[in-house]
Amino acid sequence: MTNRRRILVIEGLTKSFPAGFWRKPVRVLSDLSCDVYENEVVGFLGPNGAGKTTTIKILNRLAFADAGKATLFGEDVRDGKELRGRIGFMPEQPYFYEYLTAVEFLRLCGQLCGMARGETDSRSAKLLSRVGLEDARSMAIRKYSKGMMQRLGLAQALLHDPELVILDEPMSGLDPMGRMEVRNLIRELKTAGKTVFFSSHIISDVEVLCDRVIMLHKGEKVAEGRVEELIGSQILYIELVVSPVLAPGRLAEAGIPPGVGETQGDLLVLRAPGTREANGWMAGLLSAGCSIHSCLPVKKNLEEIFLERVGEGGVEGKSN
Ligand SMILES: Nc1ncnc2c1ncn2[C@@H]1O[C@H](COP(=O)(O)OP(=O)(O)OP(=O)(O)O)[C@@H](O)[C@H]1O
Ligand SMILES: [Mg+2]
Numbered sequence: 410m411t412n413r414r415r416i417l418v419i420e421g422l423t424k425s426f427p428a429g430f431w432r433k434p435v436r437v438l439s440d441l442s443c444d445v446y447e448n449e450v451v452g453f454l455g456p457n458g459a460g461k462t463t464t465i466k467i468l469n470r471l472a473f474a475d476a477g478k479a480t481l482f483g484e485d486v487r488d489g490k491e492l493r494g495r496i497g498f499m500p501e502q503p504y505f506y507e508y509l510t511a512v513e514f515l516r517l518c519g520q521l522c523g524m525a526r527g528e529t530d531s532r533s534a535k536l537l538s539r540v541g542l543e544d545a546r547s548m549a550i551r552k553y554s555k556g557m558m559q560r561l562g563l564a565q566a567l568l569h570d571p572e573l574v575i576l577d578e579p580m581s582g583l584d585p586m587g588r589m590e591v592r593n594l595i596r597e598l599k600t601a602g603k604t605v606f607f608s609s610h611i612i613s614d615v616e617v618l619c620d621r622v623i624m625l626h627k628g629e630k631v632a633e634g635r636v637e638e639l640i641g642s643q644i645l646y647i648e649l650v651v652s653p654v655l656a657p658g659r660l661a662e663a664g665i666p667p668g669v670g671e672t673q674g675d676l677l678v679l680r681a682p683g684t685r686e687a688n689g690w691m692a693g694l695l696s697a698g699c700s701i702h703s704c705l706p707v708k709k710n711l712e713e714i715f716l717e718r719v720g721e722g723g724v725e726g727k728s729n
Contacts, residue, residue, distance in 0.1 A: 416573055416604045417445035417468070421477035424463055424628075437463050438628045440477070445573075445606050445621075450599050452615035453608040455625035456719055461608040462501050464625070465577045469498050481573065494522060497571035501578050501608075503562035507551035511542055511561050514550060515568055522569040529568070536564040541590060555582040563591065567598075574598055576607035580614055592618055616711040626719040639714050647687040649679040650702040651694050663693030676702065 422441040425434035438460045445451045455461050466472035468479055468486055479486045482495060505514055512533060519529025537546050540560040545553065553561065559582045566574055579595075580588045588611070595618055598605050609615050615622060616636055624632040632639055654677045655663065660670070670679040677699075681687035691701055 413449075414447040415444045416447050416449075416482060417606060418480045419443050419464070419468075419477070420479075422464065422467065422474050422479060423476040424460075424467065424472065424474050436628055438467075438474070441625070441628070441630055442477075443623045443630060443633055445604060447604055448599065448602055449620045450595060450605045450618055451607075452619035452622045453606060453625065454610075454612065454615060454622055454715060455608075458627075459625040459719075460628040461625055462577055465498075465500075465575055465608065468575060469496070469500075471500075494569060495572045497566035497569065497574040499562045499566040499574075499576045499579060501581075503558060503565070505550045505558065505561065508549055510547050510549055511537055511564070512546050514561065515565060518565050518568050524569055532568055532570070533564065536567055539594065540564050541587070556584060556587055559583055560587065563594065571603070573604045573606070576605070578608055578610065580609055580611050588614065612710075612712040612715055622711070624715060624718055631718040632714070636711060640708055640711060642708075644683075644706040644708055646707055647681040647684065648703070648705045648707050649681060649687060649690060649694075650705075651677050651679065651699045652702065653677075653699065655694075655697060655699065659697055663690070663697040663699075665690055665693065680707075 420442050422438050423436070424438040425436045427433065428435040437458075441460070441464065453461050453464070463472060467474050468481065470486055470489075473487070481489060481492050484492055486492065506517070509517065512530075515533035515537070516526070516529055519526070519533070524532075534546075537543050540563050542557060542560050542564065545557060550558070550561065559579070563576070563579060566576065579591050583591060592614060595605050595607070619636060621633070621635050622639060623630060652675055654672050654675065657667065661667070665679065669681070670677050672678075679690060681690055687704060691704065694701060
């Protein structure tokens, strides 16, 4: 990791917005520092109002920090107008000229990025089919559903084949099939050597997709690391799935204490607190004539880590 290039570097980013009748500044980003390496997929997690969109807007020159610095490809985002060609960006609420069709809209985007017409048309045909909008390519965007707009927003972000793709909630508004397609698209971008930084509320998607995760809460970073590191090696319990379901008396004879299992159809699911107990229970169950269908160590998942970090014990909001 360390010999890889840092594509995105955020150092001490701080931002306040005026709020309320007295326009008192309320801090929404506090001394945020984090980075994204070349060819990484990094998930940006945080509850509503955590500051994800504000950070992403700062990276795209749609908002400006009060303090701190953000660089992309080594260039300060405030002076990096030429950076646009290297970055694909999908905002949280993409805005479209709704009387245009998808093809016309992408042509406009291609022109704005300085792409040749032929290249724009061939890339847009490929991308529209990739995001499932092939049949709607000539329909006015005002007739699009929310999910279709989201898909068009993705096609727009990828049109100029950028090196870094920044997506603000790319899965929002998509049906399960659409979410799966976006997951596959992000995987394809990684395979093609691209770098992806995206915010999401869908923690299970982040868990399966991301090399690393940055968690934000009330404008402060509360966790950053590889998914496996954050989850850790601690095993919460060992789950045993056995059948047939034994009566309480026979379970006690097999050495299983009360209150550690539940019946799921024809199966009995037991939670052993550790390996020693699991081994003892399995021996007892086998001698009682049970079959053991699975024995699985269960760790925390990213969602539990997220709730721990942003739950009651999270960072308090600040105003200055
Ligand atoms: N232009 C603005 N003026 C005033 N306050 C703003 C402005 N933009 C954002 N905020 C405030 O900044 C905080 C962070 O908002 P932001 O949109 O960055 O959160 P987010 O993490 O993207 O949340 P969500 O998950 O809901 O999209 C919120 O309290 C929001 O009200
Ligand atoms: Mg947001």
